[in-house]
Amino acid sequence: MLRNREITILLIAMCTISLALIMIAAYFSYTAALFVFITSILLIGCSLLFTRWRYREIEKLSSYLRHITNGNYSLDVRDNQEGELSILKNDIYKVTLMLSEQKSLLKQDKVLLTDAISDISHQLKTPLTSMMMMADFLNDAKLQKTKRMEFTHSIRQQLERMEWLVSSLLKLSKIDAGTVAFKKEQISVKRLIEKALEAVLIPMDIKEQSISIEGEEKTSFVGDLNWTSEALINILKNCVEHTPTGGALTISFSENILYTEIVIADNGEGIPKEDIPYIFNRFYKGKNAGEDSVGIGLAMAHSIIKSQNGDIHVKSKQEKGTQFQLKFYKQII
Numbered sequence: 001m002l003r004n005r006e007i008t009i010l011l012i013a014m015c016t017i018s019l020a021l022i023m024i025a026a027y028f029s030y031t032a033a034l035f036v037f038i039t040s041i042l043l044i045g046c047s048l049l050f051t052r053w054r055y056r057e058i059e060k061l062s063s064y065l066r067h068i069t070n071g072n073y074s075l076d077v078r079d080n081q082e083g084e085l086s087i088l089k090n091d092i093y094k095v096t097l098m099l100s101e102q103k104s105l106l107k108q109d110k111v112l113l114t115d116a117i118s119d120i121s122h123q124l125k126t127p128l129t130s131m132m133m134m135a136d137f138l139n140d141a142k143l144q145k146t147k148r149m150e151f152t153h154s155i156r157q158q159l160e161r162m163e164w165l166v167s168s169l170l171k172l173s174k175i176d177a178g179t180v181a182f183k184k185e186q187i188s189v190k191r192l193i194e195k196a197l198e199a200v201l202i203p204m205d206i207k208e209q210s211i212s213i214e215g216e217e218k219t220s221f222v223g224d225l226n227w228t229s230e231a232l233i234n235i236l237k238n239c240v241e242h243t244p245t246g247g248a249l250t251i252s253f254s255e256n257i258l259y260t261e262i263v264i265a266d267n268g269e270g271i272p273k274e275d276i277p278y279i280f281n282r283f284y285k286g287k288n289a290g291e292d293s294v295g296i297g298l299a300m301a302h303s304i305i306k307s308q309n310g311d312i313h314v315k316s317k318q319e320k321g322t323q324f325q326l327k328f329y330k331q332i333i
Contacts, residue, residue, distance in 0.1 A: 014044050031064040061092065068096055073105070124165070127158040168296045171230075172282070175303045182308055183224040184331060189253045189262060190217055192225060196232035200240050207245045215253035221260035221328040223308045231304040234297035235264055235324050242322065243268030270318035279314060 018040030025034035134151040137143060143151075174180045192214060204211065239249055243266040253262045271279060278284045280302035283295040305312045309329050316322040 014047065016042075018044065053204050059238075061089065064092070068099065084130065124162060127162055131158050141305060157212060159314075165296065169298055171298070172300055172303060175307055180227070182227060184222050186220050187223050187225050187226065187228065189215060189219045189221065189255075189260065192229055193251055193253070193262075195225070195229045196236055199233045200236045203237075203240050206248070207240065207243070209240065209243055209245070209247050211249045211251065213251045215251075216255070219253050219255045219260060221269065222331040223310075223328060226302050228308065231301040232262075232264070234301040235326075238297060239264060239266040239268065239322065239324075242266065242270075257330070259327045259329045262328075264326070265321060265323040267321040270320055271314070271316040271322055272318060276314060276316060276317075280312070313314070 018036070021036045021040065025036040117307050134155055138148060139153055171180075190213075197211070234279075236249070243249065248267050250265045251262070253260070255261070281295070281297050282299040283294045284299075302312055305326060305328075309331055311327045311329075313323060313325045315325070
C-alpha cells in the first residue's frame, strides 16, 4: 500500500503537520508535546486503516469492472450503505444492467441480420439462376426469334423484380436504422389516396375491379405524403392481387380529435386465420401468397406507418375479404 503514490504523499503530509504540531507543543511543555505525538500517531494510524479499506473496496470494483469487460454481467456490486462509494457501486451496477441489455439487443440484431441476409440470398438466387439459364439459351445462334424475344422479356421481368426487391430492402433498412427524415406536413387524405391509386389503376382495370371512396374532403393528418403513399400502394397492391376478377375495393376515411383513420377493404379470398399474426413480418409468405410474392410490401407499409406515429391492424375472413385499418394519431407540426 505504501508504494501507492497518493498514500505516500498523504503520509508525508500528515507526518510533516504532526511534527510541526509536536514542535510547537514542546515549546510550551513536554506533556503537551507527548499528547500531540500520541494523538498524531492515532490519527495517522486510523487514516491509514481507512485508506487501506477504501483501496480494497476500489480494488473490488476494479475486479468487478474487469469481469464486465470480459462479458460477465451476473455479478451484483450493490450495497445498501450510505456514502459516495456506495453511490458509485450502485451507479456501476446500473451501467452493468444497461450494458447487459445492449449486449442482448446486439445479439438479437445479429440473429435478425443473419436471417435477413439468408432471406435476401434466397430471394435473389432464384431469379439469378433463371436468368443464367436463359442467358445460356440466348447464346445459341440457332434459337428461334420468338424464343429469343420470350427469354429477353423474361430476363427483363426478373431484373425489374430484383430491382424492386433491392430498392425495397434499402428503404426498409433506412427506416430500421432511423435515418429516414419523415416530413411533418398537413396531408389531405383524399390527395393521398388519389396519389396511391395511380399505381394500381392498370392492374385493377385488367381485372375489371371497381373501387369506391367515401370520406369528408377536409380530412387530413400530419405526416409524409410520399412515404405514406408508398405504404398505401403496398396495401392496395395486396388487395388487388388477392381480389378476383370483377371484385370490389372500398376506401373510407374519417377524422376525430384523437386520430385520422383510413380503412381499405376488399371482397377477395381473405387471409387464413393462422397467417394474420405474421402478415407484417418481413419475408413472411402466407398460404394464399402469390408465386412472385416476397413478403416485403406489407412489412414496409407497417414500418412506414409505425414510424409516423401511426398504427395498422387487419381483419379478414376467408372467401369474404380483408380489411386494413390505418390510424394516424394527432401530432403538432
